[in-house]
Amino acid sequence: MKICSHILGFPRIGWKRELKKSQEDYWNRKISQCELKIVGKNIRKKNWTTQKDMGLSFLSVGDFSWYDHVLTTSMMLGNIPSRFLYDGEVDLDTLFHIARGVSFNRKPTFPSEMTKWFNTNYHYIVPEFNQKSSFHFLWKQILEEIREAKNYKKDIKPIILGPMSYLFLGKSGDLNFNCLSLLPKILPVYQKILKCIKNENISWIQIDEPILALDLPDEWKKNFIYSYKFLKSDLKTLLTTYFGSITHNLDIIQSIPIDGLHIDLISGDYDLQNFNKKLPQEIILSLGIINGRNIWKTNLLECFHLVKNFQKYRKNIWIGTSCSLLHVPIDLDQEIHFDSRIKNYFSFAVQKCYELFLLNDAINKNKKTLLESWVLPLHEKIYFNQLNKKNIQKRLLNLTEKDYQRKNNYVIRFKKQQKKFNFPILPITTIGSFPQTKKLRFLRAKFKDKILDEKVYKEKIFKIIKKNIQIQEDLDIDVLVHGEPERNDMVEYFGENLDGFLFTNDGWVQSYGSRCVKPPIIFSDISYIKPITVSWIKYAQSLTKKPVKGMLTGPVTMLLWSFPREDISKKIISQQIALALQDEIRELEKNKINIIQVDEPALREGLPLRNIDQEEYLKWAVKAFKLSVSKVKDTTQIHTHMCYCEFNDIMQSIVDLDADVITIENARSNMEILKFFKNFRYPNSIGPGFYDIHSPNIPTEDDLIKLIKKSMKLISYKKLWVNPDCGLKTRTWREVKHSLRHLVNATKKVRILQNH
Known part of the structure; x- marks a missing residue:
């Protein structure tokens, strides 16, 4: 049987x-909504054209979102918080207001909470x-895009987030509310959506x-089975899973009427x-064999032999990516600065589509010649001798348990630090970054392009x-930051x-909404070359008698x-x-x-x-953090910061970090984490984030x-420390100054009340 990709x-x-x-x-009112939609249409066109040109069996439709695919699902289901229905109309602005907040009649309406998508850096x-939640098929973007995609290829595979995952990922302000109670309301809407999609000849x-x-x-398992029996239709269903094995939930799969199942062979351990x-033989098994979360070229020969061997046991097979490719950069061909030998090791989204074509073609024709040439660079190991550095490996081998511990415990350190700094109660600080203006980004770009020499650049950054x-001193903030003007990104820098x-030039990956990051590539053993932040922080400290924080990104x-x-x-790698x-x-x-x-916003993400x-x-993640800070004096105060994740289930590990002060995202979730402290006494100092910096x-x-x-x-x-919930790089100076002034004034008023 012919395999599909x-x-x-x-x-x-x-x-x-x-x-x-x-x-x-659009948010800055420089273009119209019509112009924005044209940009989206052009992106979809190029995406589909690329997939068609790469020989994929299906075009993926429904993976485009104006901000986030879960929010798109909320719009599709008409699940819009009532505070955003102030004018009765629902349009693209409504979607953006839910994501970013809005000010209506001068009264701020705060955005919905944002958190990490499973164990990724996508939000x-x-x-x-x-x-009172109700649902109806409101936002018909999926149907519009199906009709668009038909102009490019007949075989189309629409994508939607399933009802069980959608309910599981949501929240209620009432802790006693069971989201599963909404199933009778939401399933008929999904049923209608599937019928409408079927009517598009899909x-x-x-x-x-x-x-x-x-x-x-168990309750979710039982309702999983109920839901998919309810949704059974003439539309063939590919149930898609990723980010791990589902072997432990195979009883669910065995009990529901589906036509295909996708499994992630990269993140999941499968026999x-x-x-x-x-698994019933009539079900098509889609093998997620191409890594959708990393950029290394796939060993297609290994994949070829795996699939050919598996064909002895199952004929109904598809091949695909392990997960969505939204987690990798788009096109390696844009990286023209890469040495051609280095380039041969990598594969971005476009190249991963091509890998699927090569593998599919080789399997169907039982001919692997092209695969052999594709994987050749992986065997040449042109400069793999540079990957491993003996001095780094020796240093790791010599580590003992003492290298992961500070000299004294927090109680002793707290007393010494209080004596040294003499902070007022409720000390005020910010998380690290200040607005990254267009002028500042242009300055860094000129330096990077060698238009500006280093001396002039440093003078301007200073x-x-x-x-x-000066701004922070005028505001009377207690612990200052230099604002990170020299940094493009907290990891890349x-x-x-x-x-x-x-590093890539155009290896951008979406983090959320309009926020994109350019992840570095860890290519060899990591080692320290020279001071990185010292000159900037040292200069900042010379300007004030107040302490200035050194700002680092954690391992x-x-x-x-x-x-x-x-x-x-x-x-x-984390130890290095x-x-x-x-x-x-x-x-x-x-x-x-x-x-x-030492910021560790990704600690929960890797769970x-x-x-x-x-x-x-x-265990190893906590030890990596402790290794980085273990050699400091008792009087050196170590802070860390975490944001946009569920902290409660790893709180003991956060305690184990033994940071003197932790600042956490809390405001966007309506100070939800504070409820946790009713039953949990956090032993060290904490700043729970008092306003959401991602909203204007x-x-x-x-x-x-x-x-x-x-x-x-x-x-x-x-x-207790007082701080915003994250860095301020995405905000304007007007927003920053007003917000921080209000924060300082509020804190001083509470101090007066407490001292009396």
Whole structure:
């Protein structure tokens, strides 16, 4: 039987980040909604044309989103929070308001919560549910795009997020509310959507149910079976799973009427022969054999032999990517600066489509000549002798348990630090970055392109730092930051200054909405070369008597927000980065920088999806952080920052980090994490994030006072810090100054009340 090839989704940002730029132009009223929609249409056209040219069996439709695919699902289902229905109309602006917030009649309406998409650095807008939630087929973008795609290819595979995963990913303000109670309301709407898609002469639909990789409660398992029996239709269903194995939930698959099943062979550990025995033979099994989350070229010969061997046991096979390709850059051909030998090791989204074509063609023709030439660079190992550095490996081998511990515990350190810094109660700080203006980005670009020499560049950056310090002093913030004007990205900047990383020019990946990042590539053993941040922080500290924080990105975040090597473990890579950071921290201390922030926003992100695998990850991830900071003095205050994830289930590991101060995202989730502290006493100091920096809304003093007071009921005022919930790089200076002024004024008023 002929094998089909397909992908689970294509990047939606455009080859030159056209979506990001047009979104921001629209938000800033530089272009019309009509012009924005034309950009989206052109992106979809190029995506589909590329898939067609690469010989894929199906075009993927429905993977394009104006902000996030979960939010698109909420719009499709008419699940729109009532606070965004102020004018009765629902359009593209409504979608953006849910994601970003809006000010209506001068009253701010705060956006929906945003959190990480499983264990990736992609973020989604969390659906909101309550007892009054109702659903109807409102947003018909999927039908419009199906009609568009028919202009490019007959065989189309629409993609929608399944009802069980959608409900599972949502939240209710009422902790006692069971989202499953909404199934009787939501399933008829899904049924109608499937019928409308079938009426477009579509044969197959991809329904994503990634929660099947999780440990699901029995109640969810039972309702999974009920839901898919309810949704059985003439439309052939490819049930799609990814980010892990679903072997533990195979009983669900065996009980539901589906026509195809997609499994992730990259993230999931499968015994294919045994798995196959338990799967009905009439079901098509789609093998996610091309890595959708990393950029290394696939060993297609290994894939060829795997599939050919598996064909002995099952004839109904498709091949595809492990997950959507939105997690990788679009096109390697844009990286014209790469040495051709280096380029031969990599494969971006377009090339992964081509890999599927090559593999599909080779399997169907039983001829692997082209595969042999494709994988040849993987065997040549032109400069693999540069990958492993003996001095780094020796340093790792010599580590002992003492290298992961600070000299004294937090109680002793707290007393010494209080004596040294003499902070007021409720000390105020920010997370690190200040607005990255167009002028600043242009300045960095000129330096990168060698239009500006280093001396002039440094002088200009120093002027910006001086202005940042002056603004903070005028606001009367207690612990200052230099504002990070020299940094393009919190991971890329450090990677550029360490040995072992490679960088792309156009390797952009969507993080959320218009936010794109350019992950570095970890190519060899990582080592410290020279001081990275010292000159900037040292200069900032020379301008003020108040402490200025050293600002570093933690080892786990640098690892997970890069494309890692696949020949050594992530644990070893994290240790290499930790040792490099340890060297940088030593240099900061030598230069009298006594507060150092080591950010780990990705700690929760790397958590394996199944409970059985989580302890091992958390153990080495925590140790990597502790290795980076273990050599500092008791009087050096270590901060860390985390954002946009579910903290509660890893709180013990956060405690184990033993940071003196942790600042966390909290405001966007309506201070939800504070509820956790009713039953959990966090031992160290904490700043729970008092306003959402991803919204243009400016918090009022009264609202901030209420939130600070609310926090003080659950966290000792002696250990409570006041701060925004994340860095301020995406905001305007007007928003930053007003918001921070309100934050400082609110804090001072609460201090007066507390002191009395």
